Amino acid sequence: MSFARFCFPLREMKQKKEPIAIPKTYALVTGASQGLGKAMVLELAMRKINLLLVALPGEGVEELAAQLAGLGVEAHFYETDLSQRENVLKLTDWVNQNFNVGILINNAGRGGTRSMLAADAEYVDGIVQLNIAAPALITHQLLPNLLRQKNAYILNVSSMAAFSPIGFKTVYPASKRFIRHFSLGLRQELKGTGVSVSVVYPGPMKTNADVASRIEKQQWMGRIGLVSPEAVAEVAVRQMFRRKTCILAGWGNYLNWLLLAMLPNRFKIPLLTKAVRKEMDGLP
Numbered sequence: 677m678s679f680a681r682f683c684f685p686l687r688e689m690k691q692k693k694e695p696i697a698i699p700k701t702y703a704l705v706t707g708a709s710q711g712l713g714k715a716m717v718l719e720l721a722m723r724k725i726n727l728l729l730v731a732l733p734g735e736g737v738e739e740l741a742a743q744l745a746g747l748g749v750e751a752h753f754y755e756t757d758l759s760q761r762e763n764v765l766k767l768t769d770w771v772n773q774n775f776n777v778g779i780l781i782n783n784a785g786r787g788g789t790r791s792m793l794a795a796d797a798e799y800v801d802g803i804v805q806l807n808i809a810a811p812a813l814i815t816h817q818l819l820p821n822l823l824r825q826k827n828a829y830i831l832n833v834s835s836m837a838a839f840s841p842i843g844f845k846t847v848y849p850a851s852k853r854f855i856r857h858f859s860l861g862l863r864q865e866l867k868g869t870g871v872s873v874s875v876v877y878p879g880p881m882k883t884n885a886d887v888a889s890r891i892e893k894q895q896w897m898g899r900i901g902l903v904s905p906e907a908v909a910e911v912a913v914r915q916m917f918r919r920k921t922c923i924l925a926g927w928g929n930y931l932n933w934l935l936l937a938m939l940p941n942r943f944k945i946p947l948l949t950k951a952v953r954k955e956m957d958g959l960p
């Protein structure tokens with residue numbers, strides 16, 4: 677052994693070390709163009725996480741990606757209607773062929789208030805496809821990708837509406853209950869892997885004009901638990917990284933959750949149905 681090697685073994689070891697290639701990973705956010713999805717994108721961008729933005733065509737997601745590039749974050753966008761199964765499969769193929777996914781946020785979703793009799797088929801099918809089928813299929817298709825990463829996170833967006841059936845919303849709360857059960861079941865399945873599954877239950881958020889007007893019409897009921905999308909996004913992303921199972925934002929929503937858990941169905945379902953019926957002023 678040479679004198680230098682004997683005296684400076686650490687320096688030798690350092691010189692011999694091969695550089696470790698850390699794969700670049702991305703966070704995929706659906707419904708990234710506005711509302712809660714956009715707020716979560718900005719939360720992730722502040723942490724310098726690379727992003728894959730998914731939204732409907734022509735809704736500004738391209739501009740958002742350019743804005744993120746200006747902040748030093750690599751962002752790609754994909755515009756598609758997620759309520760079509762073949763679009764979901766094309767999206768996930770594109771992702772799997774080009775990117776390592778470390779975070780999946782299933783946020784895109786739609787609601788509404790209609791009587792079942794007056795609603796058309798597109799309304800019912802649209803909620804089922806976007807809120808149930810798309811997140812389940814996206815997660816299924818991206819799971820092998822997520823499992824390849826050392827640490828990975830899935831965050832599914834449910835709603836406080838998941839905690840009770842509500843007449844005239846009917847399909848929406850049921851779809852958000854699906855998200856709860858899907859998330860909790862998958863979390864259990866993935867125990868012992870590097871992938872954690874969290875589910876966030878936002879209360880009312882004035883994310884767009886239509887939702888804001890519906891919340892206003894609910895009067896005091898709509899105001900309990902009202903939190904800005906930015907505040908929900910901050911809590912959701914922070915708790916996701918802590919691998920928390922269920923995420924609530926704002927004291928009003930903890931109170932709502934407690935009330936909904938305590939009240940029997942025969943009281944809470946008529947009470948909530950009466951409140952949301954006010955949203956239907958002018959609707960069939």
Ligand SMILES: NC(=O)c1ccc[n+]([C@@H]2O[C@H](COP(=O)([O-])OP(=O)(O)OC[C@H]3O[C@@H](n4cnc5c(N)ncnc54)[C@H](OP(=O)(O)O)[C@@H]3O)[C@@H](O)[C@H]2O)c1
Pocket residue numbers: 706707708709710711712713730731732733734735756757758759783784785786787806833834835836877878879880881882883884887905
């Ligand atoms: N707002 C609330 O009071 C509230 C309460 C509880 C839970 N949530 C849940 O939170 C999530 C976000 O809600 P939000 O209020 O932020 O909604 P939003 O403002 O209406 O935004 C919805 C996002 O989903 C996208 N999206 C809608 N339909 C789509 C489709 N067919 N294919 C692809 N993307 C589509 C929209 O894209 P475009 O911009 O391209 O249309 C938009 O980026 C939803 O899952 C919702 O159910 C909302």
